Each structure stands twice: as C-alpha cells, then as structure tokens.
Amino acid sequence: xxxxxxxxxxxxxxxxxxxxxxxxxxxxxxxxxxxxxxxxxxxxxxxxxxxxxxxxxxxxxxxxxxxxxxxxxxxxxxxxxxxxxxxxxxx
Numbered sequence: 001x002x003x004x005x006x007x008x009x010x011x012x013x014x015x016x017x018x019x020x021x022x023x024x025x026x027x028x029x030x031x032x033x034x035x036x037x038x039x040x041x042x043x044x045x046x047x048x049x050x051x052x053x054x055x056x057x058x059x060x061x062x063x064x065x066x067x068x069x070x071x072x073x074x075x076x077x078x079x080x081x082x083x084x085x086x087x088x089x090x091x
Contacts, residue, residue, distance in 0.1 A: 010043030010058055022066070030070035038062045 022034040038061065045056040 032068040034066040036064040
C-alpha cells in the first residue's frame with residue numbers, strides 16, 4: 001500500500017485569450033466601466049486527480065477595473081508624476 005503524497009505538484013500551463021479583453025458597461029451618467037479578467041498563473045496537477053478522475057487545476061486570477069468618466073478627465077497628485085521617468089505616467 002503506497003502513501004498519498006503530502007503535496008500536490010503542478011505543471012505550469014501557458015494560455016491564450018480567446019475573446020475580447022474587456023467587458024464594458026455604460027452607466028446612466030455616461031460613465032464607462034471596463035472589466036478585464038485575466039489569469040495570473042495556471043497549473044495542472046501531475047500527481048493528483050479529482051475524485052471523479054478528471055484533472056485537478058490550480059488557477060490564480062486577477063480582475064482589472066477601468067472607470068472612464070464622461071468628460072474623460074482625471075487628477076493625480078504632483079508627487080506621483082515626479083516619481084516617474086519622463087513620458088511614463090502609469091506603471
């Protein structure tokens with residue numbers, strides 16, 4: 001009788017996006033809200049299966065929100081702009 005491993009090992013998988021990057025919504029006041037769901041890391045277990053025999057995956061996700069006001073204006077503190085190299089406003 002073999003012992004079950006104390007850990008599950010995963011093979012990292014690459015992926016490609018199949019559809020659009022964002023889902024966009026327009027609010028009553030004209031504001032646009034864009035939502036992007038992305039995968040940070042995907043792994044498929046190499047020494048473990050689900051109870052029904054299907055592969056076991058570990059998936060880490062990220063959600064990015066962009067809010068675009070109707071006038072398309074925004075503000076930032078001057079000290080934030082001073083910390084960035086010329087021409088780079090966002091990281």
